[in-house]
Amino acid sequence: MEEARRRTLQLVAPLTDEELNRVYSPILSPLAWDLGHIANFEELWLVQTIGDREPLHGELGRFYDAIENPRATRNELPILRGDELRSYLEEVRERSLEVLEGVDLTSGEDPLLAGGFVYELLIAHEHQHTETMLQLIQMIDGYEPVEEVEPPAPDPAAGTGPEMVLVEGGTVELGAGPEGFAYDNERPRHTVELRPFLIDRAPVTNRAYAEFVAEAGADAPMYWEPDGDGWWVRTAMGRREPLDPDEPVIHVSWHEADAFARWAGKRLPTEQEWEAAAAGADADRANLDQLAFGPSRVGAYADAPSHCGAIHMLGDVWEWTSSDFLAYPGFRAFPYPEYSEVFFGDTYKVLRGGAWAARRNVVRTTFRNWDLPQRRQIFAGLRCARDAE
Ligand code: AVJ
Numbered sequence: 067m068e069e070a071r072r073r074t075l076q077l078v079a080p081l082t083d084e085e086l087n088r089v090y091s092p093i094l095s096p097l098a099w100d101l102g103h104i105a106n107f108e109e110l111w112l113v114q115t116i117g118d119r120e121p122l123h124g125e126l127g128r129f130y131d132a133i134e135n136p137r138a139t140r141n142e143l144p145i146l147r148g149d150e151l152r153s154y155l156e157e158v159r160e161r162s163l164e165v166l167e168g169v170d171l172t173s174g175e176d177p178l179l180a181g182g183f184v185y186e187l188l189i190a191h192e193h194q195h196t197e198t199m200l201q202l203i204q205m206i207d208g209y210e211p212v213e214e215v216e217p218p219a220p221d222p223a224a225g226t227g228p229e230m231v232l233v234e235g236g237t238v239e240l241g242a243g244p245e246g247f248a249y250d251n252e253r254p255r256h257t258v259e260l261r262p263f264l265i266d267r268a269p270v271t272n273r274a275y276a277e278f279v280a281e282a283g284a285d286a287p288m289y290w291e292p293d294g295d296g297w298w299v300r301t302a303m304g305r306r307e308p309l310d311p312d313e314p315v316i317h318v319s320w321h322e323a324d325a326f327a328r329w330a331g332k333r334l335p336t337e338q339e340w341e342a343a344a345a346g347a348d349a350d351r352a353n354l355d356q357l358a359f360g361p362s363r364v365g366a367y368a369d370a371p372s373h374c375g376a377i378h379m380l381g382d383v384w385e386w387t388s389s390d391f392l393a394y395p396g397f398r399a400f401p402y403p404e405y406s407e408v409f410f411g412d413t414y415k416v417l418r419g420g421a422w423a424a425r426r427n428v429v430r431t432t433f434r435n436w437d438l439p440q441r442r443q444i445f446a447g448l449r450c451a452r453d454a455e
């Protein structure tokens with residue numbers, strides 16, 4: 067919990083209160099809302115639910131309810147700002163550590179406490195909100211990270227591989243088992259029948275996507291601007307760097323990803339196919355954890371392929387799948403229906419694999435992310451698939 071908080075505060079350290087309170091986009095909250103929401107979620111689950119104590123600020127929690135308050139309206143709410151906001155984060159944390167002193171994580175009687183579930187939930191929640199905050203930070207001109215770590219470069223000796231790799235299919239087990247922390251939407255583990263398919267060995271690169279833009283007249287991804295010389299610059303955070311042709315394309319919508327795949331004579335993988343192809347991928351050898359401030363070049367993690375030989379399955383960019391966000395057979399909402407259940411249906415598309423902007427702790431091959439198919443401020447790219455004969 068302390069590590070998560072240190073990184074959250076490090077992320078906002080370069081920003082003024084004015085920047086924390088500013089609306090940069092109607093589809094993103096001001097950063098002050100995310101910060102207050104992180105503390106309020108902690109207060110709700112650890113202090114109120116587990117500790118059985120009264121909230122610090124009465125009805126304040128209403129304004130931090132993500133379902134009740136659409137992002138475009140959050141700056142008009144009487145949320146905490148400035149020093150009041152900082153004190154709230156600190157006071158809630160003090161109280162949750164007091165509560166933690168008295169809990170029994172081993173009895174297994176309360177499913178919230180068993181194995182420390184509610185504490186894992188809290189940490190994952192803070193991590194996921196720092197990713198959302200990074201979406202907004204991409205829009206802040208001149209943002210200077212406190213800490214930035216360059217990802218490894220591809221090893222030229224490693225060579226390249228085939229464009230696509232085969233996954234045999236058959237009966238495969240998907241989803242998270244009963245042990246350890248996972249979100250309700252990843253459970254229960256179940257089997258599916260998959261026909262054999264081919265999947266791109268690596269995510270679609272900027273080079274390939276630029277061809278699609280030039281030949282098919284597709285829109286350029288978010289944060290691309292022409293360099294006046296036939297190529298592109300990347301403008302996130304107000305930087306102007308030549309776009310690296312070997313990095314995975316990022317900031318494309320589902321519609322754009324789907325159109326690219328069809329233009330390439332392929333299709334998006336289903337989320338079941340994606341998870342089968344990701345078996346054996348290692349989150350410890352992937353560009354995750356928010357410090358790279360961009361994807362690594364394809365091949366940087368060529369020495370850590372999944373069992374089928376696909377690389378960069380985890381990290382760099384979230385990968386759009388063709389699948390709607392639906393419940394697995396036997397799904398049970400836990401600990402609350404507003405985490406996953408209210409989003410099930412054909413409105414949201416599933417993304418897999420985690421991006422550079424996701425904390426390592428939240429990414430695993432079973433993890434399901436979801437968003438609206440028109441969204442491109444998220445850290446999303448793609449890889450394509452195709453039926454095998
Ligand atoms: C899983 C990223 C879609 O941001 O809506 C944060 C994560 N849930 N607080 C979201 C989440 C509750 C969620 N996503």
Ligand code: FE
Binds near residue numbers: 103107132191195
């Ligand atoms: Fe949240």
